[in-house]
Amino acid sequence: MYTNDFEYYCAESTDEAIELLTNHDGAELIAGSHGLLPRMRTGEEEPPVLVDINALDELSLIERADGELSIGALATHAEISASEMIREDAPALSDAASEVGDVQVRNGGTIGGNLAHGDARTDHPAAVLALGGSLSVHGPDGERLINADDLFEGHFETAISDHEIVTELRIPIDENTTSTYLKRRNPVSGYPQ
Numbered sequence: 001m002y003t004n005d006f007e008y009y010c011a012e013s014t015d016e017a018i019e020l021l022t023n024h025d026g027a028e029l030i031a032g033s034h035g036l037l038p039r040m041r042t043g044e045e046e047p048p049v050l051v052d053i054n055a056l057d058e059l060s061l062i063e064r065a066d067g068e069l070s071i072g073a074l075a076t077h078a079e080i081s082a083s084e085m086i087r088e089d090a091p092a093l094s095d096a097a098s099e100v101g102d103v104q105v106r107n108g109g110t111i112g113g114n115l116a117h118g119d120a121r122t123d124h125p126a127a128v129l130a131l132g133g134s135l136s137v138h139g140p141d142g143e144r145l146i147n148a149d150d151l152f153e154g155h156f157e158t159a160i161s162d163h164e165i166v167t168e169l170r171i172p173i174d175e176n177t178t179s180t181y182l183k184r185r186n187p188v189s190g191y192p193q
């Protein structure tokens, strides 16, 4: 049950997703749905339009390019946790992903959704900040990079604008440095405390 009615669109390209966001006031992207839907059930968020981006396969790629690790926004916590490349180049992110919630949340929740949601209680922000990550975002004016240092502006508030879509997380590869993420788990919620 949701507290409001909403329209649902399934975007077939990043450009179409941006167009749908631009043409519908208050529209929200939907990726893994584990951040937004719980808040729609309680009425904390009531978007009139949902734009599903799960058909954008190009946003699931995990690869190395130009001295950076590139992780598509739709990569799930489970895929990040299972990736040998991420384990090697950004172990703190791998650790954080393997600690998220339960199997269902790890199989559905995405890195892009986690960071874009700006929920200050979650695991990935600390790891991404420590690793010096940045987000590639696309909007009506093209692409821009947001450093993790500039991303988080408050609880559920980020530097990503209403009409922008996160396409990838970039982590610089530093062969001389390693990292880890240790979680103190809230025994009730399972979130970090």
Ligand SMILES: Cc1cc2nc3c(=O)[nH]c(=O)nc-3n(C[C@H](O)[C@H](O)[C@H](O)COP(=O)(O)OP(=O)(O)OC[C@H]3O[C@@H](n4cnc5c(N)ncnc54)[C@H](O)[C@@H]3O)c2cc1C
Pocket (backbone or CB within 6 Å): 028, 029, 030, 031, 032, 033, 034, 035, 036, 037, 038, 073, 074, 099, 100, 101, 102, 105, 108, 109, 110, 111, 112, 113, 114, 116, 117, 119, 121, 122, 123, 124, 160, 164, 165, 166, 167, 190, 191, 192
């Ligand atoms: C029971 C439960 C337990 C959890 N436990 C933990 C935990 O222990 N640790 C933890 O870190 N997290 C936890 N989470 C949160 C989980 O990690 C979510 O998956 C994550 O916060 C949101 O990612 P999503 O893909 O589900 O995003 P969605 O719910 O689909 O979207 C969340 C928000 O981000 C926006 N968004 C999504 N994708 C993009 C994109 N590509 N570009 C721009 N905006 C985008 C949406 O519009 C929406 O506003 C838990 C969630 C649940 C339900």
